[in-house]
Amino acid sequence: MITTIAIGVFAQKQTFDIVSYTPPANWNKDTKGDYVSYSRIDGASWSQIAVYKSRQSSGNIEEDAQKDWQDIVLAGHTIEQEDKTMPKSDEGWQVMSRSGIWQYNGTNVATVLTTYSNGNVCVSVLWNGTAQPYMKNLKDFIASINLDANNVIQKNNSVMNNQNNNLETMDDNNPASVSETFSIAGLWTYYVSEGVGLSGYMRREYQFNMDGTYTYRNKQWLTTAPNIIFMHETGTYTVQGNQLTLTPKKGKAGFWGKKSSTKEWGPLKKSSNYKLEKTTYTFETINDPTYGNAVILKAANATQRDGAQSNNDNNPIEVRYSLRTSASSIDNPPGFKL
Template sequence: MKSIILPILFAMLTANLFAQKQTFDIVSYNAPTDWTLNQGNDYISYSRIDGASWAQIAIYQHRNCEGDIQTDFDKDWNELVASNKTISSPEKTEPKTAEGWTVMSGSGVWQYNGANVASILTVYSNNSICIAVLCNATAQPYLKNYKELIGSLDLDASSVSETNNQTNTETETNSNPNTNNTTISGLWTNYILETTGYNVGGRPQYTAGYLRKEYQFNADGTYTFRNKQWLTKAPDITFLYETGTYSVNGNQLTITPKNGKSGFWAKTNSSKEWGRMKKYADYKLEKTTYTFEISIDPTYGNTIILKAGNPTTRDGGQFNAPNEHYEFRYSFRKEESLIDNPPGFKINAAN
């Protein structure tokens, strides 16, 4: 697949289609027909699945340029494509300039569930702002859809300076420390299925057990953390919760707990049921400041990465490399939580 990607990219830069255009951010474009639309916080994506083949195309909201098209491309490639993947080095096109915009594309190949996935990133820059369009595809026919979308793009940056001026004014007059809380608001989960420790045909064998922990960050600056563990080798069900407030300052997330409790419940014959309450346990409330980042992945879902200097009561111990900072990952979840509270158990909200 890789050998035919770049010729297609060269051809797509001059293509144009005539159809009803959609608009996102500063981009007008022809959306692919019969693809599923998904709107994220800072991107819009279209996906399609045909049996074992699939593809996804995402347009990302504009950002400020880093200085030149090569630097802008490398930044987007590292953050949007290469993050959390083992992927080949990008094969790049030479930059081309037209109507005040410079465009550069690159492609690489990686594997997912044994299948080759081609990632094609196209970045546009006018030396002030830049915008990225990404395609992940497992089959060649999807590249034609990407070509058609790229060929239909119209970019209009005329409203950006006005918007930036308005944003700067709001920043100067708004002293609320929780202004950026909406960037992480929502449900972030870490759900793990218990395994037997054995593989059959290269696939892990699962038990009925599970470990589930999650943060619910609310836009008003409050949060709830819950952790439920139902493990086949443990005699009891473990459950803990915590509520409090949080604030975001740049890439720093500070969590200040107000209430919390943990305890043990007896099991029944079903992993979906609660037995009787056995005892409560001591639970330490810890105020923690994390360095955080959000990994944007329209295909598999976004991930928030919390980095702390030490293990925490909430997040647990170290799950990444021993010589690195403690790092905890939670995936954004659009569906309802899979954690249920014990019968009659009431969570005390943050004051």
């Protein structure tokens, strides 16, 4: 069963230490001595938001953020692709974020630590997640925060709005920043059945990893075709704004014989030429808790990966892939190697 990731649904306002906030509804709450956390698991995807107790500030937001980054994140994880925002200020508070990627059971986890400081006291909010839709939960959580130091309620709406912008643009000079890479990371699939009364199928998918690599696979088991068609491609990708560029490194395609079951592979019949095509797509992600999240890829010309949508390969194409939170339904042929 495919579990839809719940986004944009929130509970009533709560308070921990000096932080008032609205947690995501139906997330599991866990209170420890120095923090309160909220977590959710959807199949193979999960996310966590934690609010830590405030402490005395050093008087410098960057020093406060660095110390919490060291104590909360670096103390327990080996971080790659570190990034940070510039400090923003409003109504006596400053805020900045640090981010990076770490590994958990072989899965890339994105982490963002947001630190607030008024020069006397500082406090941090931690977010971890393995799928792009959870970033909306973080943005909504940050936008709901009010800070109360020394019994003075500090409503930081404009700071929170600035911070939401930072989460979208982490580093304008780095197209592969954590937030931009995370916007497309995940398993995106296009799975269709052959037709009523037929057992065949066509399956295409992109696996975009947090480290900037991708895998593309295409398997076609059609009742009306004598062989199974299979394509496999790996490479790297970059994201800049709404532009996704794929740079393939290896690729292979071929025809395999069939057996009685659609889940089995026959012998390799022949290999076919496979063209490695560097392509830049305009992409749009759609967050839809009812019908599932999707990404739309648009390219100026047809590619072997995506196929043509008309008799003219020079016509633009538009393809839609759905976010899949469970395991892939495409298997490689026995002994297959690129």
